[in-house]
Amino acid sequence: EAGVAQSPRYKIIEKRQSVAFWCNPISGHATLYWYQQILGQGPKLLIQFQNNGVVDDSQLPKDRFSAERLKGVDSTLKIQPAKLEDSAVYLCASSPLAGAPDTQYFGPGTRLTVL
Amino acid sequence: KQEVTQIPAALSVPEGENLVLNCSFTDSAIYNLQWFRQDPGKGLTSLLLIQSSQREQTSGRLNASLDKSSGRSTLYIAASQPGDSATYLCAVRTNYGQNFVFGPGTRLSVLP
Numbered sequence: 001e002a003g004v005a006q007s008p009r010y011k012i013i014e015k016r017q018s019v020a021f022w023c024n025p026i027s028g029h030a031t032l033y034w035y036q037q038i039l040g041q042g043p044k045l046l047i048q049f050q051n052n053g054v055v056d057d058s059q060l061p062k063d064r065f066s067a068e069r070l071k072g073v074d075s076t077l078k079i080q081p082a083k084l085e086d087s088a089v090y091l092c093a094s095s096p097l098a099g100a101p102d103t104q105y106f107g108p109g110t111r112l113t114v115l
Numbered sequence: 116k117q118e119v120t121q122i123p124a125a126l127s128v129p130e131g132e133n134l135v136l137n138c139s140f141t142d143s144a145i146y147n148l149q150w151f152r153q154d155p156g157k158g159l160t161s162l163l164l165i166q167s168s169q170r171e172q173t174s175g176r177l178n179a180s181l182d183k184s185s186g187r188s189t190l191y192i193a194a195s196q197p198g199d200s201a202t203y204l205c206a207v208r209t210n211y212g213q214n215f216v217f218g219p220g221t222r223l224s225v226l227p
Contacts, residue, residue, distance in 0.1 A: 042204050042217025106158025
């Protein structure tokens with residue numbers, strides 16, 4: 001089966017600009033996650049969707065980050081305006097079962113550099 | 116709040132050596148612990164999942180152990196190969212949270 005797809009793979013922007021990332025999960029997976037991984041750190045969960053509803057966005061900086069999952073399939077994560085500290089890899093993952101995060105399939109990530 | 120640390124941050128070994136990677140967590144009320152592998156430019160791949168009631172799990176040359184009381188897990192890699200070179204992360208799922216808390220990872224280099 002096809003894996004989790006993410007685009008773009010790399011993005012370089014200047015601070016205060018906006019940027020959007022796209023994720024296409026594995027077909028049929030109900031749960032979708034966005035993680036932020038800063039260099040030298042482990043991934044940190046930003047937001048979790050179950051179908052098209054938000055389950056957990058407690059660590060999402062809502063003043064600048066937003067995310068949506070249209071029709072319970074694809075998802076976009078947006079940053080507006082970007083700050084230097086947003087430089088990181090943004091990982092998308094999906095899970096086939098609702099309420100069972102143990103089996104997550106990760107995409108390759110989008111590496112964001114904010115200058 | 117659960118915190119996860121991993122030591123060492125980086126490790127370089129010659130091919131064929133057995134090695135141990137360490138993971139420590141602050142809250143022993145865990146549901147399970149998972150070890151992942153991350154290759155450069157790629158996402159995470161699950162290696163082993165240990166439930167809180169288990170003491171260890173094995174897959175091929177990999178063996179992961181769990182000691183909840185001391186807040187530690189180890190990943191043992193036998194007869195290391197250059198293809199094992201990657202970053203290894205442990206992630207803990209607590210009893211009160213649905214999602215994982217990740218450690219910072221250990222970057223492993225196996226030299227031919």
